[in-house]
Amino acid sequence: MANYKSNKLIALLFTALFITACSESGNDAAVSADPEAALKQLMHEAKEAQAHAHQLGFEWSNTQSILDEGQAAQKAGDHAKAHALYQEAKHQSVLAVEQANYANEHWQLLVPGK
Amino acid sequence: MQEKRRLLLKSVLGFTTVLGAVAAMPKLAMAKWSKAFDIENVDGALGELYGSNEMAASDQIKLKVPEIAENGAVVPVSVKTDLPNVTNISILADKNPQPLAASFIIPEGTAADVSIRIRLGETQVVSAVVESNGKLYTTEQEVKVTIGGCGG
């Protein structure tokens, strides 16, 4: 009963990881150019992704605390840590949006059949 | 368990020894709330409460506890015995911070049959100690406490 979804799920996770991996390398380049601005941009993206996930009703419960931690790290001057946390928050929300899209199309797979 | 119970005499032979050893009247008759509740090991608590920790295992004590606690914060425990002239029943949980959980004084006319709900912090042995004719008898059972999960 449970197996029919695992392949799709794995595919979904890989897609998300791939997306993240790409955006990460992009941001890394930006960090070296203008760390402050890049960090701000990343935080902005993370918040936008979070808002999108939230609007779909699929925000994860720990995203906000990761963002908060990131902001605390940024304030304390630990840019590397802040970067990692913002990245994580954004990553979560990207996955959450994927999850919402998937659920919207495939929720009926979990409904018991006759 | 082993060393804590080194004084627990399980044989009939041991039982006769106990007769002599607990001849002295237990302190409990006069005691109000006992310091035994503060003591952090079974032997010490029993010694403080009864003036002795020599006990005989008895199959005449029915200790009813769950094998697996549905909820460690509220574990129903019942003790019932047909032993004669019961004056006191105590319940101990060996791995709780203070093993002595409750102690009941049973006057004449009151049944040696009590129930209570106790907390168990982890999987451990729950024992009932019954004072009958001035002597101590005991029985015990392990209760598994599972922690974690979502509430089902």
Added chain:
Amino acid sequence: MKAITYLSLALLGAGAFAAPTYADPKADNEVMHEFFKKRFPNVEFAEFSNGVYAFDENAREQWLEIEDFPPYEDAVEHGQTLFETPFANGKSYADCFENGGLNIRQGYPKFDADSGQVVTLELAINECRTANGEEALPYGRGDIAAISAYMATTSAGEIINVVVPSDPKALAAYEAGKKLFYERRGQLNMACATCHVHSAGGQIRADILSPALGHTTHFPAYRFAVEDLVTIQHRYAGCNKQVRAKPFELQSEEYRNLEYYHAHMSNGLPVNGPGSRK
């Protein structure tokens, strides 16, 4: 047949609905009840009201001992006092509900045709308060759960009969609740149905998973984890957090729709709230 009727009604009813709803609540229940009967062949149908205690002997024994003198008795009495105490304007809860608010739990949640919304018992309690100039009570636990629990006791043994009328908005609400029930969400990627349909009776860490069928019969429930009476939506929020999904607001449209679907599923089972649960 019925499905076609509903479908055509849905189509007729609404330019507002982009997609027609295909819900047939009655057929859903037939399938669901069969599913659980098959999964738990030794459980009498009415016993599904007792959750895991219907099939976990060891837990049932302890539960019965607790229910013999349950820790929520005080709270239910408190709820009765609140229920019977008139508002400042002299009116009372009894004036807001059919049959004076007694023996009505089995029909909730209800669909309100005027507002086009699902009305849960707790929402109705608060609407009664605000209509009479009183402040709404906070949802989840406390007084609202106590009042709701008292009202549930007046329906003890009554058979649950949640009605989904042939109103496209009602069917849409039911369908939305159903969808929510089957959508995987949160970091753990789990739906309500993952645990409480497809893994019901199985184990998650130390706990045995309860079947969804019968969930709503015993709410508000006294949860030992909370040491208090809580409403079903308080539990929804808890479950959502446990799969690391951000919960919806209590009594949000999402949770009301979910409760509608969830409670309807238990049609035919007796009301036995409040009950004590882990």
Added chain:
Amino acid sequence: MKVKAKMKKDMAVVKLLAKHPMETGLRKDKKTDKVIPAKYIQELICKHGDKVVFEANFGRAVSKNPYVSFSFAGAKKGDALELSWADNTGETLVVDAVIK
């Protein structure tokens, strides 16, 4: 404290649920991270007339809102019971109950 006392054959069966937090003194407040001071019932006594028919002494392991049941002989329907508890902070409560 809620008390249910009723005759069963020639024994009065008493079940009670005392409303009490039974704080162990080992728990921390999640918000303030401060230890919540111990507050637990130490003694619970049931009197039938002048006679003490039951006395329970509790440690910290007794559950929140303690539940106890016991039974005793020599009572009849309609008799009054006096139940009382005292906790480690000196707080006490006395309630009356009637055997049904």
